[in-house]
Amino acid sequence: MSEVDDAIAAARSSWARISSADDGLFAPTERRAKATQAIGKRLTRIAIVDAAILVAAVVIGMFLPLGIMGALFFMALLVAATVTLAVWPAEDRAPPPPEKLRTADIKVLPAQTQRWLAAQRQTLPAAARGVAEKIAARLAVLSPQLGKIDPDTEAAFELRRLIGEQLPAFVNDYAQVPATLRTTARNGKTPDAELVDGLTLIEREIADMTERLAQGDLDSLATRGRYLEMKYRGDGETG
Structure with missing residues (x-):
């Protein structure tokens, strides 16, 4: 988590220096998507998630x-x-506020964070929207795995910290940067580029967490498969 924390902290510090306290806020745009657009987005997410699962299986x-x-x-x-x-x-429902994400039940946190992130999409630059879609797909894959996780474990704590606190704070800090300065380089990198890099780190960390959570199930599955193979294939050969 240190790499993600360092990148986010650096970006937040940089943005704070160029943000205005009085103006420059990029107000969230109200989106009323048409039914066909909503269905298209839903099908796209399903296709991305299913493809990710199939690739993981291969x-x-x-x-x-x-x-x-x-x-x-x-x-x-x-x-x-x-x-x-x-x-x-549906995406036109009011997204949960960031403070609710910090206290949401770990089992519903990925779903709540995905709804919140979808509502922020129009405030993001084009390059960051693709990464946000990947994060949403990662959260959808992660969600079914949390039905049996203990909320008091270290894994649950790290997950809540990443997607319930760091991710919303990171995107909200970007929204406070005046729109005219988001493409202006400072210390060698623009706020737009810092946003893309930070979201990419978060997406990778969610992928790693998902893999770690699934490792126990995969080990158990392999053990049970070997047991069944020895038992029933052995019985068939002796019979």
Whole structure:
């Protein structure tokens, strides 16, 4: 987490020096998406998430024989992610405020953060919107994994800190930079570029957290698969 914290802290410090206390705030734009646009966005997210899960299955399969149980695991994850995105609340609902994200139940935190991030999309530069979409997809994959996590564990603490505190604070700090200064380089980098770099670090960290949370399930799956193979394949050979 230190790399992410350092990058965010550096960006916040830089933006604070060039922000105006009285004006320059980029007010969030009210978005009333049409039904067709909302469906298109929903389908795009489903496609991104499903593709990410399939790629993960292929990569893991290259190093670990998944077998039938592995295929069923990833199929269940695919269905869970698809259903979660299919029934996701419409984007025109009021997003949760950042202070609510800090206290949200860990099981619903990814969903709450995704709704909040979707509401900020119009305030982001074009280059950052693509990264924000990747973060939203990562959160959708992460959400089903949190049903059994203990909220008092270190993993839950780090997750809450990253997506419930650091991410909203990072984006809100960017919104305070006057629009005319967001493309002006300071110390070799523009606020727009700092935003993209910071969001990219956050997206990668969420991916790492998701993989760490899934490691126990994958190990258990592999162990059970080996047990079933020895038991039933052995019985078939002796019979």
